[in-house]
Amino acid sequence: LKGLANLALDTARVRGATYADVRVIERREQTVNVKDGAVESLSEVEDHGFGVRVVADGAWGFASSALLDKAEVERVAALAVEIARASALALREPVDIGPPVTSTGSYRTPVGIDPFSVPPEEKIALLLEADAAMRGVAGVTTTKGVLTCLCERKTFANTEGAFVEQEIVESGGGLTAIAVGGGEVQQRSYPNSFGRDQRTVGWEYIQQVDLPGNAERIASEAVALLTADPCPSTTTTLVLGSTQLALQIHESCGHPTELDRVFGTEAAYAGTSFLTPDHLGTLRYGSPAVSLTADATIPGGLGTFGWDDEGVPAQRIELVKEGLFIGYLSSRETAVQLARLKGLDPAAARSGGAMRASKWSRIPLVRMTNVSIEPGEWTFDDLIADTDEGIYMEVNRSWSIDDRRLNFMFGTELGYEIKSGKLGRLLKNCTYTGITPQFWNACDAVCDRSHWQVWGTPNCGKGRPSQIAHTGHGAAPARFRNVRVGVMK
Amino acid sequence: MIGRTQTEKLLKRALSLSSADETEAVLMGLDEQLTRFANNAIHQHVAEANRYVVVRAVLERRTGASATNDLTDAGLERAVEAATAEAKALTSLSPENEHFPGLPQPAAVPQVDAFDEGTAGCSPADRARAVGAICRQAEEQGCNAFGAFRTGIHEIAVANSHGLFAYHPVTEADFTTVVMADAEGTGYATDASWRASDVDVAARGEEAIAKALRSRNPQPVEPGVYPVVFEPYVGHELILELGRRAGASFVQEGQSWLPGRQGERAMSPLISIWDDGLDRSGWPLPFDFEGMPRQRVDIVRDGVVGSALYDRARAAKDGTESTGHALPATNPFNPWLDAARYGPLSQHTFMGAGNSTLEEMIAGTERGIYVTRFWYCRTVHPRDAVVTGMTRDGTFLIERGELATPVRNLRFTQSYVEALADAEMVGREVRREWADPGIRSAPALKLAAFRFTG
Numbered sequence: 001l002k003g004l005a006n007l008a009l010d011t012a013r014v015r016g017a018t019y020a021d022v023r024v025i026e027r028r029e030q031t032v033n034v035k036d037g038a039v040e041s042l043s044e045v046e047d048h049g050f051g052v053r054v055v056a057d058g059a060w061g062f063a064s065s066a067l068l069d070k071a072e073v074e075r076v077a078a079l080a081v082e083i084a085r086a087s088a089l090a091l092r093e094p095v096d097i098g099p100p101v102t103s104t105g106s107y108r109t110p111v112g113i114d115p116f117s118v119p120p121e122e123k124i125a126l127l128l129e130a131d132a133a134m135r136g137v138a139g140v141t142t143t144k145g146v147l148t149c150l151c152e153r154k155t156f157a158n159t160e161g162a163f164v165e166q167e168i169v170e171s172g173g174g175l176t177a178i179a180v181g182g183g184e185v186q187q188r189s190y191p192n193s194f195g196r197d198q199r200t201v202g203w204e205y206i207q208q209v210d211l212p213g214n215a216e217r218i219a220s221e222a223v224a225l226l227t228a229d230p231c232p233s234t235t236t237t238l239v240l241g242s243t244q245l246a247l248q249i250h251e252s253c254g255h256p257t258e259l260d261r262v263f264g265t266e267a268a269y270a271g272t273s274f275l276t277p278d279h280l281g282t283l284r285y286g287s288p289a290v291s292l293t294a295d296a297t298i299p300g301g302l303g304t305f306g307w308d309d310e311g312v313p314a315q316r317i318e319l320v321k322e323g324l325f326i327g328y329l330s331s332r333e334t335a336v337q338l339a340r341l342k343g344l345d346p347a348a349a350r351s352g353g354a355m356r357a358s359k360w361s362r363i364p365l366v367r368m369t370n371v372s373i374e375p376g377e378w379t380f381d382d383l384i385a386d387t388d389e390g391i392y393m394e395v396n397r398s399w400s401i402d403d404r405r406l407n408f409m410f411g412t413e414l415g416y417e418i419k420s421g422k423l424g425r426l427l428k429n430c431t432y433t434g435i436t437p438q439f440w441n442a443c444d445a446v447c448d449r450s451h452w453q454v455w456g457t458p459n460c461g462k463g464r465p466s467q468i469a470h471t472g473h474g475a476a477p478a479r480f481r482n483v484r485v486g487v488m489k
Numbered sequence: 490m491i492g493r494t495q496t497e498k499l500l501k502r503a504l505s506l507s508s509a510d511e512t513e514a515v516l517m518g519l520d521e522q523l524t525r526f527a528n529n530a531i532h533q534h535v536a537e538a539n540r541y542v543v544v545r546a547v548l549e550r551r552t553g554a555s556a557t558n559d560l561t562d563a564g565l566e567r568a569v570e571a572a573t574a575e576a577k578a579l580t581s582l583s584p585e586n587e588h589f590p591g592l593p594q595p596a597a598v599p600q601v602d603a604f605d606e607g608t609a610g611c612s613p614a615d616r617a618r619a620v621g622a623i624c625r626q627a628e629e630q631g632c633n634a635f636g637a638f639r640t641g642i643h644e645i646a647v648a649n650s651h652g653l654f655a656y657h658p659v660t661e662a663d664f665t666t667v668v669m670a671d672a673e674g675t676g677y678a679t680d681a682s683w684r685a686s687d688v689d690v691a692a693r694g695e696e697a698i699a700k701a702l703r704s705r706n707p708q709p710v711e712p713g714v715y716p717v718v719f720e721p722y723v724g725h726e727l728i729l730e731l732g733r734r735a736g737a738s739f740v741q742e743g744q745s746w747l748p749g750r751q752g753e754r755a756m757s758p759l760i761s762i763w764d765d766g767l768d769r770s771g772w773p774l775p776f777d778f779e780g781m782p783r784q785r786v787d788i789v790r791d792g793v794v795g796s797a798l799y800d801r802a803r804a805a806k807d808g809t810e811s812t813g814h815a816l817p818a819t820n821p822f823n824p825w826l827d828a829a830r831y832g833p834l835s836q837h838t839f840m841g842a843g844n845s846t847l848e849e850m851i852a853g854t855e856r857g858i859y860v861t862r863f864w865y866c867r868t869v870h871p872r873d874a875v876v877t878g879m880t881r882d883g884t885f886l887i888e889r890g891e892l893a894t895p896v897r898n899l900r901f902t903q904s905y906v907e908a909l910a911d912a913e914m915v916g917r918e919v920r921r922e923w924a925d926p927g928i929r930s931a932p933a934l935k936l937a938a939f940r941f942t943g
Contacts (some may be wrong), residue, residue: 030704031819033829034850039583041829042575043554043819046567049539061613063536076538081523083534086613090621092530122576126583142742180743185872194831265527268635268667271864361537398867400900402879407900408942409877411869431869431877433900433943459825463536464637466925468825485943487877487902488869 004073004155009054012079013159014021017054017084019097021158023309024050024068025360027150030116031121034127034145042120049360052080058094064361097340098321100160100350103313107306108241109169110299111202115149118203123147126211127173129184133215134177135255139223140192142178146195147206149429170302170470171208172198172458177219179226186225188218188413192243193396198456199300200469221414224426231415231430233486237390238432239383239479244412244446245373246455246473247396252436253285253292254371254471256405257319257327258354259334261366270401270462274436277341285325285439289478291374292320292483294329296353301370301472302456305356309364312353324442326453329364358467365463370454372474376446380477383445385421392416392423393483409433409487432485439480447476490520490610490642491540493656495938499542499560500648506562506569509546509576510668512594513649515817517541517780521641521661521856524616528633529624531617531691540644541821543778546572551579551587554818567851578916588806595653598782601773604642608660608685611640619664623694625884627668632701634694636666640685647780655776662688663923668701675899676700677722677862677882681844681923683772700861700883704895710886712899716857717939718850719922724931727763727905728838728861729924730876735764735796736814737803738832739871746874746906750794759793759911761841766813771837771892771921772928778828788835823925837929843915843932850914850935852890858941859885861893874905877942902942911937 010017012020028050033040050073051064061084063076134143150170157163174196178187191197191209199205240248255261256273263271275283286292296314298304298335300438305314310332319327330338330352339349355364384392398411415430434442452474460469496516503514518540525533534878542565543556553575598930616638620908627634637662646656661679665848670676677700678693719732766774766783776782779801787795799807800815814833820826826834851859866878879898886893916933 011772029824031829033490033828035829037584038586039551039579041552041554041818042579043556043829044571044575045555045572045819045824046557046564047560047821058530059534061534064538066539076608079536083536083613086617087524087531087534088862089614090526090616090624093527104919120578121582124578128583178742178744183749183872185743223753264635264669265525265532266524267527267669268665269635277672322926347847363535365535392731398877400865400867400877400879402898402900403864403881406899407879409900409902409943411867429870441631464525464533465521465537465639466823468823489874 001157003466004068005155007070007073008077009157009159011074012052012054012081014191015078015081015224017056017081018387019055019159020052022052023049023360024155025152025297027152029150031148032127033125034100034131034327037131039124044065046391051360052077052361054080054084055095056081059084059086059091060095061087062363083326087163095333097422098336098346101158101311102161103311104163106165108167108354109200110284111169112204113202115171115203117149130143130175130211130215133212134219137216137219139179140177140219144176150178156311157307158311164311165306166306168202169202171203171205171396172196172349172456173211175215175218177210177222178355179222181226188222189395190214190218192455192487193413194459198458199302200304201300208354220392225428227415228426228428232487235482235484236372237387237479237481238483238485239387239390239392239477241394241477242451242475243395243455244393245475245478247399248459249371249373249473249475250400250407250471252405253319254368257329258366259328259330261336263334263337266462274404277338281326281426283325284323284441285320285437288322288484289376290320290323290440291444292372293318294354294369294375298370298454298472298474299439301454302458302470303472308353308355309357310351310355312351317352320464329366329368334366356469358469359467362465362467365467366473367469368471370472371475374448375476376448377453378445378447380447380451383447383477383479384423387418387421387479390418391427392418406436429488431487432483433487434483442481443478444481445479452476490644490750491731496644496656497647497654499820500646503542503544503569504648504650505563506566507546507573509548509573511547511615512651513545513592515543516644516646517543517822518644519641522613523637523639525637526620526624527635529628534613536778541737542820543566543817544568544572545818546576546615547592548576549580549584551576551583556819556821561754583802588802590801590805592649592651592654593779593781593801594651596782598655598776601767601769601775603683603769603773605615605684608640608662609642611685616640616645617670619690619879621914622691623666623876626694627698629704630698632698633669634666638690645774649776649778649780653780655780657775659683659774664688664690664693666697666699670701670705670917674701674705675882678853679922681928682922683795688856705899707895710896712941712943714716714940716854717936718854718859719934720861721916721931721933722862723860724840724934725922725929726866728840728931730866730874731762731905732764732788732835732838734871735798735835736831736833737799741803741806746872747794747797749845753794754792755794755906756792756909759843759912760789760792760909762789763787763839764835765839766837767939771930777815778817779815779861781811781813781815786812798835801829803832836924838929840931842917842919844917845914847933850933851887851892853888853935854887856863861886869902876905877902899941900943901940903940906924908936913937
């Protein structure tokens with residue numbers, strides 16, 4: 001692979017590129033889907049290819065191919081330069097990516113049990129056992145289970161001397177129980193929604209989450225939700241469980257701190273951001289209880305790696321400290337742009353190491369790594385006991401937020417009334433809505449590390465052509481005051 | 490592009506390597522380039538050449554699936570072996586899939602020409618020049634233009650061990666732009682076709698610039714129930730949701746708005762929504778990923794709710810026939826869009842045109858909201874098609890039959906079915922948008938009531 005990578009870089013240089021990098025990727029993914037007591041699908045995907053990114057005539061070009069042979073590498077590298085020259089037909093400022101990146105080394109996800117070493121038979125048996133437990137609950141109409149594992153071997157090299165090799169391993173799984181009746185459809189998922197939770201870990205994680213042991217519980221909850229009272233339409237205190245808080249962080253902190261969005265490069269699709277550079281260091285994003293970080297080094301996080309896709313080392317960045325907005329997710333180019341805007345030396349601008357591509361055929365974009373809330377000091381029981389009246393909501397069901405990441409409305413699979421410091425009746429069709437900084441400034445309590453978990457989001461969409469990224473989010477239950485809930489129709 | 494002959498040879502080679510009871514091999518090929526621009530300059534410009542073979546192997550009515558883009562004999566052999574080993578593992582562990590009807594026999598598939606040499610030959614410089622013209626035009630008007638212009642070639646083919654072989658090459662061109670006149674004054678336009686010459690990039694750019702200039706300095710408006718005039722771009726979002734949840738998998742799970750409404754008039758007689766993979770005004774794809782011919786399905790006809798969309802397995806479960814809407818068993822281009830996750834899917838969704846103009850709709854509204862497009866729409870209550878989302882890129886108050894002040898974007902939470910029951914006028918012109926892959930096509934709408942919630 002090193003020879004092909006060097007050939008790509010040499011070809012790009014000879015064709016006139018002033019900078020080039022190449023990623024060569026081999027990926028294997030295995031997925032088992034079970035539905036209603038039978039295996040719905042069992043699939044194995046093998047994927048490989050390479051992408052060459054260049055700067056020529058001051059503009060970006062990128063080309064990629066699945067064919068890993070010498071002639072194709074030369075063709076694709078030359079095409080990348082041709083594309084960059086075409087880009088220069090509509091150029092305002094020549095690309096500046098700041099100081100060189102010269103990383104070398106290798107990284108491998110620490111794995112207890114290689115998920116590919118577990119035979120498909122064992123995975124199928126596990127899911128069928130969990131499925132049977134869900135179907136044993138009267139009133140459940142559809143049951144689903146999924147297990148997935150992924151291994152990506154990635155080589156990155158650039159014309160500045162960087163050469164890094166990585167092997168990222170992911171394991172994920174989950175269950176969904178659906179109940180239908182009385183004009184309602186209700187579902188419960190475990191351990192998280194979107195079909196599964198996923199982490200950069202081995203099969204040991206799947207053993208740990210104990211899908212069969214939680215199957216009957218979620219199925220019973222799905223059935224109970226059919227006859228539960230609807231979430232009242234009111235303004236009240238809201239306590240979010242950690243899975244829902246993880247999504248809240250993803251949508252209302254992670255995306256608006258992506259510096260490419262801030263500079264408008266996603267404006268025609270994903271949108272922009274309300275966190276413009278004039279707010280950096282001055283905006284009270286949240287209350288003093290709110291500190292948020294982007295940390296690509298958290299063990300097991302779905303956004304954990306050795307280097308990003310520009311060869312920049314994984315690192316921890318503070319985004320919000322005790323409520324104050326202080327940092328962005330960034331790339332080499334956006335770090336330079338921010339430095340210029342702030343009157344700082346662009347030659348000293350350092351990327352935050354958040355450039356990630358979803359596959360070999362995509363360019364890296366500024367993406368979340370593991371964007372997390374720092375744990376607070378409350379136990380969950382104390383938090384509920386301290387709440388006179390409110391609603392506890394957990395596990396996402398629907399999510400919508402505007403293109404500047406301000407106006408959001410989220411729904412959860414279930415909720416519980418909180419009355420006089422105790423969890424009370426079950427509530428269905430729970431939704432809450434708000435404006436991002438108002439919401440985070442209304443946060444007065446975050447639970448402690450014993451309640452903090454890093455959840456995986458394996459379905460984060462961004463970019464054109466579309467890219468689906470895998471991101472992580474550490475979260476613990478947290479309390480928010482004066483939140484509008486129960487918006488249905 | 491590898492062409493029909495090479496594709497047939499490749500897929501037959503894969504089938505020949507299999508010892509399963511039945512085997513299917515699908516080619517998904519893509520040669521695509523995309524020019525992306527922001528702040529009046531090209532900032533991303535990419536090309537991809539890639540093709541996968543997806544194999545389904547069937548043993549004793551259990552299926553295993555695999556995909557590879559290693560199209561050498563060794564790569565195909567590994568893919569066939571993986572699929573067969575999976576199917577074999579299932580024979581001892583999983584009950585027979587009682588609804589699996591077996592792989593299909595060859596069926597007559599209509600040929601629909603949707604390959605345009607001009608689109609296939611579109612160069613990076615061709616797209617850059619078109620985009621550059623929009624950027625310059627925006628700059629002259631004091632605006633910033635953002636967007637993407639994509640052209641490409643898709644090759645899709647299905648072969649199976651019963652002798653079925655279907656091949657379809659199709660080109661693609663789609664253009665989208667958002668223009669900003671200030672932080673909140675934005676405009677939008679999009680178009681898509683299998684022929685790049687159908688996509689009038691300059692006209693769409695002008696449309697977005699004019700909208701951006703008009704939507705500067707938006708003012709807040711109280712949430713509430715308003716009469717609305719929707720541009721066709723809103724229609725794209727409506728039929729995306731209604732079409733997707735007309736897939737039989739959603740219907741069978743009870744996660745659809747169809748159950749209880751089929752055969753009944755649930756919407757205004759002005760409303761018709763259908764899926765048609767043969768219509769050359771869209772993005773024709775005459776067969777699905779099982780090789781079944783695509784049929785037109787009327788999801789709503791003159792306001793009366795019609796049929797669900799089927800693949801073979803879901804059709805067998807309901808005792809009916811496939812309508813030719815199967816997704817691939819596994820989809821390496823988009824892992825979230827495959828048969829296990831979605832079941833059959835509407836990818837060629839149309840809403841029928843009426844006989845009104847946008848001007849007539851505005852003139853017929855005493856006080857209401859005019860919306861250019863919706864954004865980030867998500868289902869809140871699937872049985873009633875209640876969706877929440879935001880307006881974006883040009884929202885205006887209508888007062889006394891005229892477009893008045895621009896207004897800040899609003900959140901809505903509304904049953905689409907109920908909203909379309911109150912459709913009063915339907916536009917005579919339709920607009921298209923890329924459905925990745927596929928094309929949606931919809932007209933403007935005037936509705937009596939729509940609920941904005943924040």
